[in-house]
Amino acid sequence: MGDKEADHGLHDLYRTYSGWLTARLRRRFGDETEDLAQEAWIRAAPYSRKGLIEHPKALLLKIVDNLVIDRARRRGPRSLQNGDKLASDSPVDLASQIDMMLLKQIVMTMPPRLQEVFVLSRFAHLEYQEISERLNIPVTTVQWRMIKALEYCAAQLRL
Structure with missing residues (x-):
């Protein structure tokens, strides 16, 4: 190109x-x-x-x-000042809530083996090697399941 x-x-x-x-x-x-x-x-x-x-x-x-x-x-990290508020005190962003609900629905309907790898990677922030050790499966299987999980998410978003 x-x-x-x-x-x-x-x-x-x-x-x-x-x-x-x-x-x-x-x-x-x-x-x-x-x-x-x-x-x-x-x-x-x-x-x-x-x-x-x-x-x-x-x-x-x-x-x-x-x-x-x-x-x-x-x-870097910073401490709260007197004028700062905690996130729970701020107005709720409706669009973010809707996005989170959609993501939760997609993850909950995902096949269990894909869901397990996806959650450990995206929410527990584990590396593929750590997931492999935790689930006692090869890293290549973790990679394959993650690819399939992402494809599943993309397909659900296209519906």
């Missing part, structure tokens, strides 16, 4: 999803929205050049999640 074709692909992607991404980020991040969106598009550009984007929304959200994690790591 040539540079002009890749740039055109990124332009089409931006034109199609920029409004959606900005609205989605504004609900979660408020004032940081524009910076996060801009950085997300910069990080998405190489994928566009290689023609590797199958699920643009998922890719953009994953990039933003990684950006937020990176920022939090750079800031």
